[in-house]
Amino acid sequence: MSGTLALSSLIASLDRAALSQLARARRIAAPNSVNDPLDLATELLKSDSITQALTMLPRAELLLLATPAATADPSDTGYVRLRTLGLIGADNAPLAEVGHALETLLTARGLSAASLAAASNPTTVPAEPGDTSSWFASALTATGQAGWLLRDLERTPAKLNRNGEVAAAWMRTAEDRLAIPHTDELLEVLRTADLTRPEGGFCVARGSAWLTSERGDRWAALAIASVALMPPEFRGGLAGATAGSAIEPLLSAFPHRYPLATEATFAAIERAAKLWERLGVTVGGHLSAAGVAALTGSAAPDLAAHLSVPETAPGIYIQPDLSVIVPGPLTARDEAALAAIALPEQLGVASTLRISEATLSDAFHRGLTGDTIRELIEGLTLTGIPQPVDYLITTLSERAGSIVVVPHFGDDARTRVEFARPELRSTVLVDRRLAHLQLQEPAARGPFDSAADRAAGGTAARGTSAGVTTGDEQVRPLLSRLRADHVLAALLDARYPARGGAGLVAPGGAADVAPCGAAGTAVAAAPGAAPGAAPTEGPGERADASVATATAPATASASASASASASASASASAIEALIERVLESSQDGPTDVSRQVTLAIRDRTKLSVTVEIRGAVRTFSVLPVSLAAGRLRALDEAAGVERTLPLDAITSITAIAPPA
Amino acid sequence: MTLGPLIVQSDHTVLLEVAHPDAEDARHELAVFAELERAPEHIHTYRVTRLGLWNARAAGHTAEEILDTLNRHAKFPVPSGVAAEIADTMRRYGRLTIERDAEGDLILRSDDAAILREVSSAKKIAPLLGNKIDDLTAPVEAWARGELKQQLVARGWPAEDLAGYRPGEPYDISLEEGDWELRDYQAKAVEAFQRGGSGVVVLPCGAGKTLVGAASMAAVGAKTLILVTNAVSARQWRDELLKRTNLTEDEIGEYSGQVKEVKPVTIATYQILTSRRKGEYAHLSLLDAQDWGVIVYDEVHLLPAPVFKLTADLQARRRLGLTATLVREDGREGDVFSLIGPKRYDAAWKDIEAQGFIAPAECFEIRIDLPESERLEYAVAEDQDRYRLAASTAQKERIARDIIERHPGESVLVIGQYIDQLESMAESLGCPLITGQTPVDEREQLFNAFRSGEERILVVSKVANFSVDLPDASVAIQISGSFGSRQEEAQRLGRLLRPKQSDVKASFYTLIARDTVDQDFAQNRQRFLAEQGYAYTILDAEDVAAPRSLPASS
8 A cells, every 4th residue: 555645644734844854854856846745745755765764764763664563652752753754654654665665675784673673782882082182283284275275276167077076187186286185075075165166067166255264264164064064864973972082983883873874874974084084073083172062063153263273373484495384374364375376285284385486477477476476475484585586586577478378259269379579479489399289370461350359359458468569560479279278378388488368367377287178168267366367257257258169069068067066056946946835735725636536546545534515524434446527436434335525525635544 | 282393294294493492402313213305494304204214213213212202392293194104114123033043044033923924925025935934933045135125125014134244254454544533423324334234324425435434344344345336436445445544555456347356355336247248247256256244335326226136145244335315216215225224324414514524515506598599499399309409508608608707716517418518618618528438547637637726627427426536626517417316416516515625615506598498407406405405596697797696706
């Protein structure tokens, strides 16, 4: 016998909060097709949905399902939870579909109702409280790493793959460039903390405010997100944990407590536990005091206060070998300033970074000047500016922008390369390393003569290349059919003093080659990356601006990955809508009575039917037999008669549960 | 937290704040188990490596001592992963020992049956051992002592070699100290070698490694085989031994391409030892020609691979490695550890410089713009030709002349990679050229002329990189190099670091073609020098003409 009607009755009796809890706890494959309690019950009794719900149940609740008691106390917390999850009907009525799925799962795991009942709790030896005093080292390291990653995302949004995840190639590049291991873990926590979002096929940063907040606040946001990433079944077991408590006993006991838990749940626990360790929520598997606070839902400012040690470093050391030593945590402002001119080699409580020609070139490309860089360093350093660093700043400021690369919006090319000196042009033109750019002389009419170019930005491009003698007949620009970011990367790689004009920024780092995603996925200017950078715009707009002629397959690919990554938020809003529709239909009384009756006939389910005929309200317990011409024909076994009831007179239908 | 001078990072580097009041104490304790990687002005970087920890363990230090050092001097808590790994790594050393049983046969002994089981079942180790004697002991094939040590290091279970050494045939060697005496650090190095029996002494160029070798030979008092990089170096060893010990010319033999003498003290080149005839090592008999009591490996970081193989068979003899750096460009530091022995002593360049035993040096990088014609030639060149084109720019001749004019009266070495460029440079400067083709006698003649001041400028190829004692060179101009080799940079700078007779500061110039691959390679070398703590200045070629930009010359 189907449990659809029984569950539908339960759903119809739920208030908004309970319905919302149910809808969010269960997997609903097609939320948009659910209009009333019957639809929802049908969805919830699908095999996938039941399996998902059962795997989240602890042993005791599975036992309740596996061995339903005839006289169960409905107020028993186990039953309350099972009702909340829609795994039993009203009055604890067992649902056939659930029973069947449970039996299948237990068999698959080599379990049975008897073994569920027989297994005793594993004895766990309480672990000694651990020393977690060094938790802040992990907290600062991970927070610093997350900051660098987010800044990198601000500058170069990461391409998403078809699954909506950040492409592995981007992560590898970031790991190498920023010396940050396992960026996938940090990206997950950044996403959960709402510091990144998928947009136009890219993962983009939305953490400007977070980046400017102080370390404690930054850590608090990440810690809260890492707690949210831990499956609630596991988190629940940590209620009452104190600083120094080990999580290992809970990890060991988890398979016993949740005998149907899936590999995915174990993997999620493992991932979250790693993150906890990385963020200092735990140290060597023991909860830190700050970790406990995060776990118990302390407010962010209270959490942030935990990270008040060690003291902020008074400044940094810049050495003649171009290494930068940061002997302790910096303020957010100083950290951002340093990030504008150096790349990390090792991040920790104290960090090692390196200034290079590439990082300084990058700073120039993003609009900093020699004076601002010097000012910035002088504001940070405890030791003055070493001569080799000063030399680099001077020479680069003199030479930066001798070649300007701008997107070109004509039919004949996508990129225009402008030169300050004729000898640079002649060298670039013959350089073997740049042959693949297919740089060519502009057509005789000149690159600025096309109406499209004038309309689309040729004038603006000229405006941005101040100091470069663009348009000068003696130093005519060169054109390329390749994307501007690609051309810029190639020029920088070949050590030419090039910079991007019209908002184009060196991809990744100055000397880095452009990310090689699918065609047409240009990475362009980042929002507010540095003082003097180009005006900000959304990634979608950026793609429009920098890639004039993106290819169709690339667009399709971007759309696919965008839709995948957007599915999570779409799903949340679909559930909201579902709740509204079900509530509305419940308030209107039984809807679609004929569907309920048809189901009951098919399943031979006894019904309690309330009818109102000419002002008289009567309730019958009947076994429906058939439905025709708007009338229900049913056997009233108690009265020993067959009744025919008009559907439009029925005001309520409830399934009668068979005796347990 | 003690707010000490050390910051221990999770990548196993340790930063030392030089200006901290406790920095000196921390540095001395740190040097026991960590390798100095960079020593620029303010913060020195050390690295804790497995070999470093095993070196410390071999010297009798424990993990507890090392962790105590770190905890006592650390500003922030030592990352738990680092502490755990130090303890684990240290625990591994000496769990296996190579000993001799009552019959004098080699055995491998462990204090843990599981460890012996693990290593003896390894594919590359099993053939080196016989059938187990018991759970804790296995016989070692007589020929396999060296290879076994290599393999055990590779598997992370370095064995302590307690099998002892053949004493060798006694021979009276003594130092003849009169107008000179061993420096304190040299004596300590000899003492450390004697205590350990075999191992490596790391001292900067010019710090007197040859004397450490001579004193070690005297301490052992047995017939000695000295292996060196080339014939010139062999003769310099001979001269030094004649000058500093009681040995006479009749007692010192040279075994090289030119001469083949076997005497109580024999100096052979790596090249002759590894030369083959019909696929066989033709001069292998040298190793057993005498009952050597000690074998000295000069410039051990350059030990060629075949010599490693031969050295594996010489584990019964005392071995002394001498080097300025344990860094090997081929990454075979582990082989030096297992076959020559652990590091027994080292002293930082800057320490010895501070004591006045080697000259301080300033490094200058001069960046040169390629003229238009050369720039175009460079742009169209194939990748493999680019470095040669950039490094050999004719501009460098003019700049070298300008630099030489800035150092009147000083002895100058012009060092390069490409013979064409060197020939042109020598012609342009009107001075002699020494390359690999220059006969040994002529080379020695020129070196002597350079020492006496008869020749003030020498243009040399990479033959002068190693073991050439040029005490009066105070200026070196590097016009091209081996693609950014750190080792080469150390050696070339070493030419200037011999004790100087005057107070002239040594100057080391590197000429670089701007925005070319020459600059890329120079970055490696520049970084290495700055990391070693030398003053480093980058200048444009035009600045060479500007008097204020260059160092005050004598």
